[in-house]
Amino acid sequence: MASIALPRPAAARRNVLLEWLTTVDHKKIGILYLYTTFFFFLVGGIMALLMRTQLSVGGNDFLTPKLYNQIMTLHGTTMIFLWIIPVFSGFGNYFVPLMIGARDMAFPRINAFSFWLIPLGGLTMYSGLLTQTGAAAAGWTGYVPLTEKAYAVGLGQDLWILGLHILGISSIMGAINFLVTIHNMRTGGMTWFRLPLFVWSVEITAGLTLLASPFLAGVLAMVLMDRQLGTHFFNHGSDPLLYQFIFWFYSHPAVYIMILPAFGIVSEVIPVFSRKPIFGYRAMAFSMAAIGVLGFMVFAHHMFTTGLPLSLQEFFMGTTALIAVPSGVKVLNWLTTLWGGSIKYTAAMLFAVAFVLMFLVGGVDGVFLASLATDYQIHATYWVVSHIHYVLFGGSVFGVFAGFFYWFPKLTGRYLNESLGKLQFWLQLVGFNVTFMPMHFLGLEGMPRRIAVWLPNRTDWAPWNLMASIGAFVIALAVLIFLVNFAISVRGGRRAPADPWQGNTLEWATTSPPPAYNFDTIPPVRSGRPLRDLRRGVTAAAEHA
Amino acid sequence: MPRRLLLGMLPAVGVAAALVPLPAGAVDVSPLNCAGPQACDIVNIYAGIFWIAMAVLVIVGGLIVYAALRFRRKDDVEPPQVHGNARLELLWTAVPVVIVAFLFVRTTLRMDYVRNGPPPQVTVQVTGVQWAWGFKYSNGKSNFSKLTIPAGQVVRLEVTSRDVLHSFWVPRLGGQVYAIPGQMNHGWIEASQPGQYFGQCNEFCGLDHYSMTLEVDAVTPAQYQAFLSGAPPPGAGPPPAQKANGVTAAANVAETDELKFQPSSATVKVGDVVQWTNTGNSVHSVTFDNQQVPSLDTQNGGEKYEVKFLKPGTYHYICTYHVTSGMTGTITVSG
Numbered sequence: 001m002a003s004i005a006l007p008r009p010a011a012a013r014r015n016v017l018l019e020w021l022t023t024v025d026h027k028k029i030g031i032l033y034l035y036t037t038f039f040f041f042l043v044g045g046i047m048a049l050l051m052r053t054q055l056s057v058g059g060n061d062f063l064t065p066k067l068y069n070q071i072m073t074l075h076g077t078t079m080i081f082l083w084i085i086p087v088f089s090g091f092g093n094y095f096v097p098l099m100i101g102a103r104d105m106a107f108p109r110i111n112a113f114s115f116w117l118i119p120l121g122g123l124t125m126y127s128g129l130l131t132q133t134g135a136a137a138a139g140w141t142g143y144v145p146l147t148e149k150a151y152a153v154g155l156g157q158d159l160w161i162l163g164l165h166i167l168g169i170s171s172i173m174g175a176i177n178f179l180v181t182i183h184n185m186r187t188g189g190m191t192w193f194r195l196p197l198f199v200w201s202v203e204i205t206a207g208l209t210l211l212a213s214p215f216l217a218g219v220l221a222m223v224l225m226d227r228q229l230g231t232h233f234f235n236h237g238s239d240p241l242l243y244q245f246i247f248w249f250y251s252h253p254a255v256y257i258m259i260l261p262a263f264g265i266v267s268e269v270i271p272v273f274s275r276k277p278i279f280g281y282r283a284m285a286f287s288m289a290a291i292g293v294l295g296f297m298v299f300a301h302h303m304f305t306t307g308l309p310l311s312l313q314e315f316f317m318g319t320t321a322l323i324a325v326p327s328g329v330k331v332l333n334w335l336t337t338l339w340g341g342s343i344k345y346t347a348a349m350l351f352a353v354a355f356v357l358m359f360l361v362g363g364v365d366g367v368f369l370a371s372l373a374t375d376y377q378i379h380a381t382y383w384v385v386s387h388i389h390y391v392l393f394g395g396s397v398f399g400v401f402a403g404f405f406y407w408f409p410k411l412t413g414r415y416l417n418e419s420l421g422k423l424q425f426w427l428q429l430v431g432f433n434v435t436f437m438p439m440h441f442l443g444l445e446g447m448p449r450r451i452a453v454w455l456p457n458r459t460d461w462a463p464w465n466l467m468a469s470i471g472a473f474v475i476a477l478a479v480l481i482f483l484v485n486f487a488i489s490v491r492g493g494r495r496a497p498a499d500p501w502q503g504n505t506l507e508w509a510t511t512s513p514p515p516a517y518n519f520d521t522i523p524p525v526r527s528g529r530p531l532r533d534l535r536r537g538v539t540a541a542a543e544h545a
Numbered sequence: 546m547p548r549r550l551l552l553g554m555l556p557a558v559g560v561a562a563a564l565v566p567l568p569a570g571a572v573d574v575s576p577l578n579c580a581g582p583q584a585c586d587i588v589n590i591y592a593g594i595f596w597i598a599m600a601v602l603v604i605v606g607g608l609i610v611y612a613a614l615r616f617r618r619k620d621d622v623e624p625p626q627v628h629g630n631a632r633l634e635l636l637w638t639a640v641p642v643v644i645v646a647f648l649f650v651r652t653t654l655r656m657d658y659v660r661n662g663p664p665p666q667v668t669v670q671v672t673g674v675q676w677a678w679g680f681k682y683s684n685g686k687s688n689f690s691k692l693t694i695p696a697g698q699v700v701r702l703e704v705t706s707r708d709v710l711h712s713f714w715v716p717r718l719g720g721q722v723y724a725i726p727g728q729m730n731h732g733w734i735e736a737s738q739p740g741q742y743f744g745q746c747n748e749f750c751g752l753d754h755y756s757m758t759l760e761v762d763a764v765t766p767a768q769y770q771a772f773l774s775g776a777p778p779p780g781a782g783p784p785p786a787q788k789a790n791g792v793t794a795a796a797n798v799a800e801t802d803e804l805k806f807q808p809s810s811a812t813v814k815v816g817d818v819v820q821w822t823n824t825g826n827s828v829h830s831v832t833f834d835n836q837q838v839p840s841l842d843t844q845n846g847g848e849k850y851e852v853k854f855l856k857p858g859t860y861h862y863i864c865t866y867h868v869t870s871g872m873t874g875t876i877t878v879s880g
Contacts, residue, residue: 065753069749143748145708145726276627279630305722307728310661318649324644328638329637332605332637336633338612339612341612342623361602364598364601364602367645372660373720377576445573445575445577446716454755455745
């Protein structure tokens with residue numbers, strides 16, 4: 001492609017640090033998101049290792065219960081609110097404008113503000129560790145009355161709520177920004193059904209975030225007022241279940257906020273490395289929308305054991321089971337995209353295919369939780385811990401790594417090392433399953449989650465717990481290899497061209513990394529795969545070849 | 546269906562563990578090793594879902610692995626560009642609908658039995674507190690941590706909490722029931738055979754959640770009547786301590802607004818009385834680990850409380866409101 005070198009103004013002396021601190025460029029903000037959230041991933045991971053060390057044997061005293069409960073709470077909150085949700089905002093920030101052929105996000109300054117709230121929110125939450133009574137220790141769900149002043153003494157719980165409020169403001173502003181950008185700033189020819197599926201996923205995620213987050217903010221505000229202003233929303237005879245209804249009205253859609261963008265990434269990676277279009281593009285887009293809508297109608301399935309009327313439980317069992325339908329549609333469309341393809345196994349593709357398999361396991365074991373009767377016996381056991389990690393680690397985090405390997409050349413102009421990437425992949429896949437598969441068995445053997453110490457006389461829990469702890473350290477090794485790979489590749493990696501993978505979408509039309517203004521010229525969009533059209537010299541007349 | 550067989554259905558690693566017999570002193574709390582009609586009904590439902598889930602996992606997972614291996618890149622020829630197939634989309638929307646509809650009906654048909662059970666023969670009130678379970682029987686008798694029930698009879702549980710959320714769960718006898726302050730939840734259990742069945746609180750309830758264990762003693766109906774009528778269990782002596790009132794105390798402990806017992810440890814002799822005084826405005830409690838020592842649930846500012854100790858030993862106690870701030874104490878009674 002011919003490009004015209006524009007004359008540039010003479011470079012002024014610029015302070016690099018100041019530039020990053022004050023940037024409103026969507027790409028730089030995206031990179032800031034990725035660095036920050038990966039830092040929190042490491043922090044949350046170290047917390048996980050501490051917990052697995054404590055639980056490796058029965059009756060252990062490596063961590064006191066007081067400390068364990070704080071770490072357990074912060075691990076969950078960190079991984080959800082400081083890693084998975086915002087890391088996708090990072091990818092979205094960087095790639096949504098590029099993929100729709102836009103110059104930047106719709107509101108660049110609000111974008112920067114959304115980002116800077118993330119470290120502020122995280123540090124606010126962690127600052128509870130510095131108080132005499134420690135950080136919040138009521139679990140990431142923060143159920144009342146345990147979070148009320150009588151039971152959660154000290155400032156830790158208040159700081160946790162404030163931190164989540166700050167992160168909630170960030171999410172809501174970010175969601176509005178994504179929605180306005182996607183609705184208004186698509187380049188000519190980029191119709192809704194030519195949008196890359198990753199952009200679809202961000203669109204639906206942003207919609208969910210915008211609708212659901214205010215409920216979390218509201219219910220946490222009630223708890224905060226109970227604690228600090230002496231109101232009685234959730235104490236003195238009020239109904240503690242009200243909190244759970246509102247909390248899960250946010251937090252169940254939040255599960256989809258955490259997985260939909262990974263669906264999007266995988267739906268970009270699999271077609272590119274199979275050299276086929278995504279199978280059933282519209283079904284893929286509609287199934288994400290269906291999951292988004294159904295996601296608001298299943299929240300009480302977290303409360304089956306609280307004594308809700310049986311008819312209500314059965315209603316929520318039905319809606320929950322229905323989510324299996326669009327989820328199944330997605331898995332089968334990924335399968336048929338692979339089918340008959342010409343599959344090249346880069347590290348990105350390995351992570352994407354493993355994502356589909358792990359998500360399948362996480363979907364199938366979820367059916368046991370959806371069924372009322374079996375849920376009475378595995379609710380809040382290690383089965384749930386296993387289920388959520390198959391969805392959010394084997395699913396979302398594998399999707400994130402697929403995204404890292406796929407887009408790293410665009411972000412930096414260099415490839416990540418493929419050999420190290422494949423080594424990391426296999427270690428991570430094995431480590432992940434060694435950690436979380438045994439947790440199914442622990443659930444079936446009656447081990448409750450969130451216990452700081454397990455009684456040594458539960459001897460049948462011993463092998464599984466030890467195995468899970470060993471697996472956790474294998475995962476840690478895999479992540480360490482990624483860090484090494486990153487450190488080597490970011491300065492010394494093999495140089496990547498503009499379109500290293502024979503991609504389909506517009507981000508590959510510009511240089512790697514893209515200039516501040518993104519595109520010299522934006523190729524015409526005549527199908528869902530404008531870059532393939534460009535490579536093949538497709539013109540308007542030869543459309544739908 | 547016995548648990549060992551079901552675990553044997555799990556992937557290969559499960560088989561090895563299932564064959565290892567439990568060592569002496571080991572406690573089995575697996576819901577799959579059911580010991581009562583409700584738990585066993587749930588195991589049947591579990592087994593049905595298990596086979597369907599395994600079939601889906603093996604077929605779909607197998608196809609993914611097959612496609613992932615079979616269609617590796619061999620040359621640089623672009624494969625046929627298939628964009629989709631409306632019939633296939635319809636098919637794999639319809640088939641999951643049928644499967645989940647079957648599972649829905651399968652579970653729903655059993656739910657009235659699982660949730661509400663047959664008409665109860667015995668009713669027990671269960672109260673969760675941080676961090677123990679209290680039981681109150683039909684004749685007013687009450688005790689802690691060990692629930693005695695008649696084997697072969699349907700026992701209705703009326704479950705509530707005095708403080709935060711808890712979850713009553715004895716996996717081998719039935720599904721869990723949340724204990725919610727201010728509400729009366731209900732559940733039921735039945736043990737088919739006499740024996741001991743174990744469990745622990747299954748809803749995170751604060752600092753010592755992990756230690757909130759319970760035991761169900763299923764006994765014969767005759768033994769149950771003897772238990773209710775207060776026949777002393779074999780080997781039990783007189784209580785180690787009793788409440789006192791207006792007696793000169795050998796040791797005084799202050800409960801302060803700094804959330805401390807002052808002093809936090811005191812030593813007295815057998816027969817001595819210890820007096821606790823709330824010297825501040827905060828509400829406190831004096832709650833002993835040893836449930837045979839009388840505890841005080843709430844003590845307002847200025848109030849006093851006395852206990853007379855009758856047996857040598859070390860008695861740990863806490864303020865349930867402020868234990869997370871480290872408000873704990875010890876009384877050592879020397880012979």
